Amino acid sequence: MGIWGKEESEEVEFWTVEEFNQFIVAIEDKPHSSLAFRILFWGGLRLGEMLALTLKDFNFDDNTININKSYQRIDQKDIITTPKTPKAVRVVSMPKTVMEEAQNLIACTYGVGKEDRVFTFSKSFLHHDMKRGCKATGVKKIKVHALRHSAISLLIEKGFSVVDIGNRVGHDSSEITFRYAHMFPNKQQEMRGMLE
Secondary structure: OEEEEOOOOOEEEEOOHHHHHHHHHHHOOOHHHHHHHHHHHHHOOOHHHHHOOEHHHEEOOOOEEEEOOEEEEEOOEEEEEOOOOHHHOEEEEOOHHHHHHHHHHHHHOOOOOOOOEOOOOOHHHHHHHHHHHHHHHOOOOOOOOHHHHHHHHHHHHOOOOHHHHHHHHOOOOHHHHHOOHHHOHHHHHHHHHHHO
């Protein structure tokens, strides 16, 4: 597992693909949790964006997910809002295996309509499953939000541009994405050149 230092010297944790694959095995007994973690890791979605997903947001022909809203639980009420920033409205391509898992799970879930949320559990439910999976596999515990950081670090490692990564994860500016570059010194110079 890697750790980044932010500008405020706060450490940000993330998993490698190997660590994620080790962790997810322990969660496969809960198909909705397994799918949620896969979407967060491979898509780089914010937790509220993932929890707001409805059936109509999944395009199984193109293997994409439409991000256009966010979920919050306020005063014991489910609230759907616009995403965090205008750039957060986006279409995210996903691995075919994740989309096949989503299609199979939705097909087996009784009574899910086009406008219904696919993931009806709480943030604390996912936090609990994160702890459970880490304990069962020995993978170091990270926060659920750190799956987003994991997705970004993977894209940086694979050599994608700051602009492309920022567009994929819905960052408001390239500066936000650039903050992640110091984790990969060999990419930092390349990314800095792209921003100048």
